[in-house]
Amino acid sequence: MAIKLIAVDIDGTLINDQRQITPKTVAALKQAQAAGIKVVLCTGRPMTGVEAYLEQLGLNNQDQEYVISFNGALAQSTSGHVLVSYTLSFADYADWVNYCLKTGVHSQIETRDYIYTTNQNLSYYTIYESELVSMNVRYRSMDQMAREQGNYVIAKAMMVDTKGKIDHALANLPADFKKRFSIVRSEDFYLEFMHKNASKGQTLDRLCQKLHIKPEEVMALGNAQNDNSMLEFAGTGVAMGNSVPATLKVADITVADNNHDGVAEAVNKYALN
Template identity: 40%
Template sequence: MCKIKMIAIDVDGTLLNSKKELTKKVKDTILRAQSAGIKVVIATGRPLSGIKPLLNELKLANQKDQYVICFGGGVVETTSENILLEKTLTYDDYVDLEAISLKLGLHFHASTPDRIYTANRDIGDYTLYEANLVNLGISYRTPAEMKKIKIVKCMYVDEQELLDHKIADHTPFAHLDNRIAFTKTAPSYYEANPKGVSKGSALRFLCQKLNLTSENLMAIGDEENDLSMIKYAGVGVAMGNAVPAVKQVAQVITEDCDHDGVAKIIEKYI
């Protein structure tokens, strides 16, 4: 296992426990891995603003040679905010996605690196939750006012029971499959990214930049948007709390996020 030179770690439900805490054991283990020369890459659906406190704790912040994958693979950048790769949705994508939300009666918002936008004056509870979680403000904009705004991803956000019911039939989304990737990333989140965007494709790009191969990579995650990186990595790890689809493709299953699963798998393999 000495081949492992980089560890990609999801945030919610993986790096953080169910209380959104970074435990001392996980933090100390990651710091020890870094001291041993292992590069640690946070791979998350959040924007950079939503992980800055974690980067500070892990001594990764504001560095030209440390990297993060944000927006589920839509952006690859250094922790000093130099963007290396960025893929965005078009205005037509946004209009089509927003129209689906109206038809299905789901709350919906668009995410940019510095703001969340909603065309619904009755702002959804989960839009408010997401804004607070990732430290971004919310702006109300009509679809017509969104033409010049760079959108990295869009999100359908609602109560889990309602969301699951509405997305169980993919038919309303199917006409966009040739240009949009839809992924369930949390119980109340259904995300839309440009086709081809994933944590796996972002890690492939980063490995090529750093002259690494997939055999040099360990990837740890719990949700459907972690599938691609777990499949790509030489050592793909599912958390004990991972959804069944992730556990099915992982080579290894570690403890859950409330029992320091990230620390235990790093200690075992590195």
């Protein structure tokens, strides 16, 4: 069945290690658009970290083009109309951040406008994330967060620390967390917590229903655990050559890595053939 929608992760997939979309990949995705295929960026990033790539692909500020951000917590048109929104309650956040404090893991939340952290000594990984997604960081004490809780729309919460600390925190998670949150590890140093219904796969499913596109008409490309749900949803799940083992396992197809135009390879072979 012909591909009608291509869902593409950004980091480690669409962009190379220099954070660039190569000319070959741009050309392939624009050719897909010209053929009437929807191109939807599906990312853990907030919109501030997506807009430059949407612009490069000619997708920004349009009512009929779409993006999935925050690992599925938000789906919207690239002009800003929200179609799907899953957010965390302050009560869930408070329990989660208390666990982070107990285990000595740095933490942060992301809203549509800012990264917030209760860690006065910022984690290196918070600073890295801020630069990566072009979003400013604001420090708030937990007391301030509680007093101002009505001001925060929490898209996702993140543990941001060394691999060893994240491993320990993950191994000792309270049992109810797995029921209360959707949990994905997007990097060795990032463990992300969203609303229990939020995932790239589930939100992509909802978007496709709105667009009357069947799963078998979807090709999804990714490289990490947070991409697995959309690769499993799509009729054609594509893992990049640089993918983690769990993503390679769920994929239907493996292509070249993100530094060797794997996205262009997949589009040319399986969407434009």
